[in-house]
Amino acid sequence: MYRILICDDDRDIVAALKIYLSGGEYQLYAAYTGKEALDIVQREDIQLILMDIMMPELDGIAATAKIREVSNVPIILLTAKSETSDKILGLNIGADDYITKPFDPMEVLARVRSQLRRYTSLGSANASQDVITIGAVSLDDPAKTVTVDGEPVSLTPSEYGILRLLMQHPGQVFSSAKIYESVWNETGAGSESAVAVHIRHLREKIEINPSEPRYIKVVWGQGYKFAPTGRGE
Numbered sequence: 446m447y448r449i450l451i452c453d454d455d456r457d458i459v460a461a462l463k464i465y466l467s468g469g470e471y472q473l474y475a476a477y478t479g480k481e482a483l484d485i486v487q488r489e490d491i492q493l494i495l496m497d498i499m500m501p502e503l504d505g506i507a508a509t510a511k512i513r514e515v516s517n518v519p520i521i522l523l524t525a526k527s528e529t530s531d532k533i534l535g536l537n538i539g540a541d542d543y544i545t546k547p548f549d550p551m552e553v554l555a556r557v558r559s560q561l562r563r564y565t566s567l568g569s570a571n572a573s574q575d576v577i578t579i580g581a582v583s584l585d586d587p588a589k590t591v592t593v594d595g596e597p598v599s600l601t602p603s604e605y606g607i608l609r610l611l612m613q614h615p616g617q618v619f620s621s622a623k624i625y626e627s628v629w630n631e632t633g634a635g636s637e638s639a640v641a642v643h644i645r646h647l648r649e650k651i652e653i654n655p656s657e658p659r660y661i662k663v664v665w666g667q668g669y670k671f672a673p674t675g676r677g678e
Contacts, residue, residue: 450474452482453497465550479503497523513539517601519560536642541603559630563602577612584612598650611671620668
């Protein structure tokens, strides 16, 4: 049974999300401030977090940043705003996805299940028997680990999924929509900004100089690829 933390200062929203996710598949925890969410994460083995952005004491952005210091648990941000800047801000500090209020119950379920599938896959030891090494980057899919020059690199499930996709097909160009569809298992319409943020995070973790990447290359107007030799054009 997966443990899901729902954090929102609006108790009616927490109650509604509990109804959406009821049915015995999940063990649900509730928090009403970012500080309460942090306390629960420290006490319990939480496997997914639904986190509101606008909250008292400690907002969702700050809480997500603090959680990312100690855990790669999937975090889906909840926001009443539809502006791209809010969504990108959330992704920038480590969130995996976002849902805009008011919620569609089916969308909530779909996004929760998608994130849990990837999180479970990241922790599985049976998904693949391949170890891919390109240049200094090595991805061990059975162990779900990544190293650069032999040093371990900590990736979120989304970042790992993107890197695995690109490294499994070195030199092949993937559009943002295709990356989103492959990693998130849903339509990639309007996914350019979300994918770009995760790509930037990946570069910061595996590249010596993220502004001049050797591995994850952009092909302008087409998408991204993993350079077969670790060298750019």
